[in-house]
Amino acid sequence: MRRWLTRRSRIPAVLRLTLAVILAAGAVAVLAAPSSEGQTSSGAGVPGGPPAGVNAPSKSPEPPAPGDPVKTFPDSPALRAQGYTLYQAGCSSCHGIALQGTPGVAPSLRGVGAGPVDFYLSTGRMPLEQPREEPQRAPALYTRGQIDALIAYVASFGGPPAPTADPAKGNLALGLHEFTLHCAGCHQVVARGGLTVNVPVPDLLAATPQQVAEAVRMGPYVMPHFGTRQIDQHDLDSIARYVLWTRHPVNAGGWAIYNLGPIPEGIVAWFMGLAALVIVARLIGERLA
């Protein structure tokens, strides 16, 4: 073995050539990837980034229907003043000093209301390190009190009230039905996340009912937004209840292997089932001298 490692190979030239080819091919492939997306992202996107203008959408949040419950956040002049300070320090560089937004970078926050602010800040998606990267769930940077202050400040510029969902009023079976109909196409049917056009879709294991309601009504990032005619309040409550359920779904069959289906199943079949049997065959297959 040692001799094999140190021995000068008889075909190093071929090996080196092949290695060079694979590296070149890899480089070409990696370089080719962003250029093919450049057509849709007007040359401004990062590699693997979303289609154009996703970070600067003008999707206005769908307002709750009359009579639907809304989420009220604390509001006072002092809170707005604190929010103003926080906003100027943490948000204004992209969203503008007067919430007017920056074309091609960040949307205007005038008239978005409380829901999107609560969603983006409480899930840690904002503030972004880089203006163009996809907002991903992270530990929230602001405390609850600071978030409330920012909500109070931004909501003072107008906008619909924040939606809310009460899982206790929801129906689990309806939740599965509505989730499969509207959400599973991207979020996977047990909310384990997935892939759309080069954008990872988050799993919903950490999503709270309030965040689910806000996301459904405003459609963060590439997600579509749903009005009350598509998903009414009862559906919303049920979806929130179902999302909570997916944290601990009924795994009657035993170890759930991530509720993902065939990929982990194949890994278990090969590397636990067949591997165990090959070990058995190895042990009993030969007369041990």
Added chain:
Amino acid sequence: MNVLQRTLERRFLRGTRWLEQRLGAAKGIKWLLSYVFPDHWSFLLGEIALYAFIVLVGTGTFLALYYIPGDSQVIYHGPYALLQGEQMSEAYRSVVDLSFSVPAGLLFRQAHHWAADVFVAAIVLHLCRIFFTGAYRKPRDVNYFIGLTMLMLAILEGFAGYSLIDDLLSGMGLAIAYGVALSLPGIGAQLGYLVWGGPFPGSSSFLPRLEIVHVFLIPGTLAVLITLHLVMIMRQHHSQFPGPGRRERNVVGTPLWPAYALRSIGLLLAVAGVLFLLGGLVQINPIWQWGPFHPYLSENGAQPDWYIGWLIGALRLMPNWEPAIGNYTLIPNPFWGGAAFPLFVFIVMFAWPAIERRFTRDHLRHDLLDRPRDRPTRTAIGAAFLSWVMIIFAVGSTDRLFFRLHISYTAQIHFWRAGVWVLPILIFFITRSACRSLRRTDTHPMRAWQGTVVRRGPDGSITRLGDSADRTQSRPSEEPVGTVPAESER
């Protein structure tokens, strides 16, 4: 123990006499019991597949008692809360009921599904053993063809099995299969219409057809082919690795009775044990979580069982190439990944013995196996081909890789469109040089050792017997046990 042994022997003799007087079977039984199996653990891989098949037939019979191949829509009112009041097909409801209401139903269903996954995996591993040791050479090429046919049938059987359930995953799988069927040039539309009994999702006769294919046609064919496979092995005798006392026309090993039969029964029990352990402990295909299928539904990250995964990978990897004349598409894109690719892989495997004969001009009969290192080119070609298929297989899970590791999906696809050709070439040269080096040094790749073998005498003296360099010479040659005389010597 002795009493038991004597009793068993007496019983056995009486039974043989009974059969001899009626069927004249004593000679055959004697031949069968003294049939010699060569000693090597890798010869048991095929047996793992055989016993997985037995588990499949056993559990499948149980499942078939409860499955209803109906597509009429019903409303669920069973014990599972999340599907309460949900509209679903009779087929899906019967499998949900089987899982939640039939005693041990879920255990049997999961053991069946795990058995299917392990069955195909064991066949693939067995095929690798056959290929890399040259066991497919004349006269065993006929049996190799039967084995390949069984692999094809096993893959088809598995797909038919999980498509029967009519849950969200199986419905999406059938939609893709329908798309591939439509893409077959010229005959696609007619074939799809014929098999599904109408446009997707098909007529009411589709599920019953699929059931007959799954529970009768393919398993029956498999059973016949397995019998042929085994009879042919016994007729031609096992091949064996070269070793002390082992020649082309003999077999050195363990006779069927008493040694090998017990070993084999042990393996059967181990296979059944592992599969039922998996069935009881690890959840597979939780169809109640996927929900029923309706043609307007889909979910993200839907995947087929692993043995169909290579086709999904091929569909994803294939560039969007569709030759067309004007507005008429000659060959729709799914054809390449979904039909041409598996067809090509199997054609290459079927043609391989002839290809090899052509290039090596070796038309002789071979009963001794090759060690992979002794045929560097064949081993290298096999490794390259295997890696080619495995890369395409792995591309089928790029979406999960993207989700977990945030490696851009399109970048992965672009990379592998080149890598799928370059990497196997690299593997070809690496394998070939590794084989040549191993053949030269004759070390075991995993058991290589360095040192000196010594014997200490009763007086404390130390005699050097040999060291790592001349290990093969210093190994005591073992007495051949259970040698079958060559046919010419009889």
